[in-house]
Amino acid sequence: xxxxxxxxxxxxxxxxxxxxxxxxxxxxxxxxxxxSALHEPRTTVVIGRWLGAALLTCFLTGLLSHxxxxxxxxxxxxLPSRPVDGYRVTQGLHVxxxxxxxxxxxxxxxxxxxxxxxxxxxxxxxHALERLGIAVxxxxxxxxxxxGLLNTLQWYPWPFPFRQTHFWLGWLATGGLLLHIAAKxxxxxxxxxxxxxxxxxxxxxxxxxxxxxxxxxxxxxxxxVPWLRRLDLLAPRRPDIGPAxxxxxxxxxxxxxxxxxxxxxxRVDGPQPYELTMDQLLALPQHEAHLPISCVEGxxxxxxWSGVRVRDLLARAGAPASARVRVTSLEADGPYxxxxxxxxYAQDPLTLLALRVNGQVLNADHGYPAxxxxxxxxxxLQTKWVVRMEVL
Ligand SMILES: Nc1nc2c(c(=O)[nH]1)N[C@H]1C(S)=C(S)[C@@H](COP(=O)(O)O)O[C@H]1N2
Ligand SMILES: [Mo]
Numbered sequence: 001x002x003x004x005x006x007x008x009x010x011x012x013x014x015x016x017x018x019x020x021x022x023x024x025x026x027x028x029x030x031x032x033x034x035x036s037a038l039h040e041p042r043t044t045v046v047i048g049r050w051l052g053a054a055l056l057t058c059f060l061t062g063l064l065s066h067x068x069x070x071x072x073x074x075x076x077x078x079l080p081s082r083p084v085d086g087y088r089v090t091q092g093l094h095v096x097x098x099x100x101x102x103x104x105x106x107x108x109x110x111x112x113x114x115x116x117x118x119x120x121x122x123x124x125x126x127h128a129l130e131r132l133g134i135a136v137x138x139x140x141x142x143x144x145x146x147x148g149l150l151n152t153l154q155w156y157p158w159p160f161p162f163r164q165t166h167f168w169l170g171w172l173a174t175g176g177l178l179l180h181i182a183a184k185x186x187x188x189x190x191x192x193x194x195x196x197x198x199x200x201x202x203x204x205x206x207x208x209x210x211x212x213x214x215x216x217x218x219x220x221x222x223x224x225v226p227w228l229r230r231l232d233l234l235a236p237r238r239p240d241i242g243p244a245x246x247x248x249x250x251x252x253x254x255x256x257x258x259x260x261x262x263x264x265x266x267r268v269d270g271p272q273p274y275e276l277t278m279d280q281l282l283a284l285p286q287h288e289a290h291l292p293i294s295c296v297e298g299x300x301x302x303x304x305w306s307g308v309r310v311r312d313l314l315a316r317a318g319a320p321a322s323a324r325v326r327v328t329s330l331e332a333d334g335p336y337x338x339x340x341x342x343x344x345y346a347q348d349p350l351t352l353l354a355l356r357v358n359g360q361v362l363n364a365d366h367g368y369p370a371x372x373x374x375x376x377x378x379x380x381l382q383t384k385w386v387v388r389m390e391v392l
Pocket of ligand 2: 296
């Protein structure tokens with residue numbers, strides 16, 4: 001643009017910036033460096049809609065997962081223990097949508113990347129800020145999807161805590177996304193509907209994007225969707241492989257609890273504290289529950305658990321029905337050694353201190369001598385190798 005004609009896009013309160021000398025305009029910065037007809041808004045909008053839906057799904061299910069794992073006090077006593085498969089579905093969706101978002105984001109960025117080489121790099125202060133905002137958005141989105149993907153692979157190669165980072169990056173990316181959608185509102189509206197005839201090239205490109213999304217989704221969703229199990233080629237887990245037909249997240253050896261001490265006792269602290277040996281636990285009324293383990297990392301698997309109802313154990317310690325409970329594992333340390341359970345879960349008849357799974361005594365890796373299994377809870381809270389319960 002000629003520097004003497006005022007830029008019609010510039011707002012009256014915006015400050016124009018001088019254009020750098022044209023001799024710097026080389027390589028991809030030259031006019032007409034990008035020739036594909038698909039670097040245009042309609043293609044971006046079509047992909048952006050799918051990407052937006054996937055990211056919204058990730059954000060909402062992610063918030064829910066956080067609320068369940070670490071509920072704020074005001075929410076704690078309102079979390080429901082039903083439907084029993086609730087978390088299995090929402091966390092399954094979280095990971096499925098996150099994986100689908102990877103090829104969608106790639107395609108979306110491909111349609112717009114020539115704008116990275118826009119000339120002049122910044123026409124005005126507002127334009128520079130807008131571009132900076134997009135840089136933050138793209139960086140937080142890429143990092144968010146990347147940390148999430150590595151998490152599904154149970155790989156934590158970074159020095160920062162995954163969950164908090166993923167949570168705050170999620171807010172940053174979602175906030176940036178909303179601003180981006182607002183800023184691009186008119187352009188999105190203009191290209192929302194198809195102008196006939198559609199480009200044949202675009203149809204082919206969108207077909208390829210759809211196929212990539214279908215492949216990554218169908219070959220990973222089997223880690224949580226039973227009827228897609230046979231296609232589960234790329235997921236890190238097969239939900240039916242492991243002792244008693246159930247995967248293991250962290251083995252007893254990894255947790256340093258390979259063998260429970262011979263004098264293991266369950267200790268229940270409350271108004272009337274007591275201890276029970278395994279034989280005494282087995283002599284109490286046993287109940288069965290068909291419940292899934294739904295790992296935040298994206299896999300889930302249902303099993304038949306049996307053991308003693310947590311509410312029976314608490315009542316025996318003289319706990320009121322409104323009591324929360326703190327459960328401690330034999331594990332020496334680790335983020336899941338201590339878990340707190342709100343009353344809704346503790347009182348649910350399906351919440352067990354499980355001693356058996358799928359008809360077998362618990363394997364050491366599944367939490368022998370005893371573990372917690374409760375409906376509609378993240379896998380991280382299904383504490384293994386339980387040694388103590390405290391009425392709160
Ligand atoms: N004490 C203890 N309990 C634990 C864990 C742990 O590391 N330590 N891992 C949790 C996680 S992340 C999941 S998904 C489930 C998995 O149970 P599984 O290994 O029996 O499949 O156990 C949970 N219970
Ligand atoms: Mo997990």
